[in-house]
Amino acid sequence: MHNHPVSLVTGASRGIGSAIAKSLGALEHAVLVNYRENKDLADAVVTEIINAGGDAVSVQGDVGCGEDRQRLIVESLDRFGRLDVLVNNAGITSPGRVDLLEASEISWDAVFATNLKGPFFLSQQAALAMMPLIHEEQIPGGKIINISSLSSYAASVNRADYCLTKAAMGMMTKLFGCRLAEEKIQVFELCPGIIDSDMTSPVKEKYNSLISGGLTPIRRWGVPEDVAKAVMAIVSDSFPFSTGECINVDGGFHIRSI
Numbered sequence: 001m002h003n004h005p006v007s008l009v010t011g012a013s014r015g016i017g018s019a020i021a022k023s024l025g026a027l028e029h030a031v032l033v034n035y036r037e038n039k040d041l042a043d044a045v046v047t048e049i050i051n052a053g054g055d056a057v058s059v060q061g062d063v064g065c066g067e068d069r070q071r072l073i074v075e076s077l078d079r080f081g082r083l084d085v086l087v088n089n090a091g092i093t094s095p096g097r098v099d100l101l102e103a104s105e106i107s108w109d110a111v112f113a114t115n116l117k118g119p120f121f122l123s124q125q126a127a128l129a130m131m132p133l134i135h136e137e138q139i140p141g142g143k144i145i146n147i148s149s150l151s152s153y154a155a156s157v158n159r160a161d162y163c164l165t166k167a168a169m170g171m172m173t174k175l176f177g178c179r180l181a182e183e184k185i186q187v188f189e190l191c192p193g194i195i196d197s198d199m200t201s202p203v204k205e206k207y208n209s210l211i212s213g214g215l216t217p218i219r220r221w222g223v224p225e226d227v228a229k230a231v232m233a234i235v236s237d238s239f240p241f242s243t244g245e246c247i248n249v250d251g252g253f254h255i256r257s258i
């Protein structure tokens with residue numbers, strides 16, 4: 001069994017997931033860097049972690065696919081003998097960002113598979129893998145961190161399926177938090193605001209003007225490292241008496257003001 005905690009980060013080849021993976025590596029976690037397509041980028045994240053003295057491996061897998069989810073868990077146990085932290089980060093925006101009156105079932109199915117079905121059943125499998133290790137006191141406890149979004153409560157009519165998956169992720173966090181507390185597994189939801197990544201690059205100009213116009217009290221784009229720092233706080237046990245909790249990482253976007 002690996003001497004240090006082991007973290008599985010989905011969608012860690014780019015953006016927010018890669019920043020989370022690197023931060024966990026710096027915390028001396030062994031990291032499974034999951035990706036769907038971009039093996040080269042995932043391998044570069046692994047190399048960066050190893051060059052900094054850490055331990056990591058890249059693992060291909062579509063979180064929307066049951067066999068792939070199972071393989072991610074098996075890889076963690078086979079390679080490292082344990083799993084301590086799952087970060088459900090992989091996510092896609094609504095393809096084409098079309099108005100909800102034109103939204104298609106194809107888009108719905110793709111977004112729900114990656115953003116909701118994947119995280120739900122991966123959490124289930126991760127918890128089932130962590131529980132015997134915790135009961136046998138081989139690891140002290142587990143953590144599941146769900147990367148949701150301001151879209152869990154802010155309506156974007158051109159991304160209805162995306163908003164719906166993120167809203168459901170809030171209840172998913174409460175459900176697992178409630179069920180897994182007695183198993184010594186804490187569950188958290190992070191709601192990032194507007195974060196500079198490939199996902200937001202098509203709407204960069206729009207958000208540039210909204211942010212400079214005061215959309216967020218803290219007038220800047222978020223960066224992936226802002227989200228990674230919140231993950232670090234949770235993983236470092238800064239919230240020992242919390243579960244099912246949502247933490248906004250959004251420059252104050254959620255504040256209603258007049």
Ligand code: NAP
Pocket residue numbers: 010011012013014015016017034035036037038039041061062063064089090091092093114147148149150191192193194195196197198199200
């Ligand atoms: P991104 O830059 O588009 O990166 C997405 C990552 O997810 C990539 O590593 C990609 O892998 C992976 N991925 C996509 N579909 C996958 C699947 N089915 N199975 C496994 N991996 C998959 O996205 P991001 O901006 O970093 O967003 C990360 C998370 O934060 C998402 O859940 C997103 O909804 C959430 N979020 C983002 C923002 C924002 O402003 N950017 C705001 C709020 C919430 P490949 O490289 O192999 O394609």
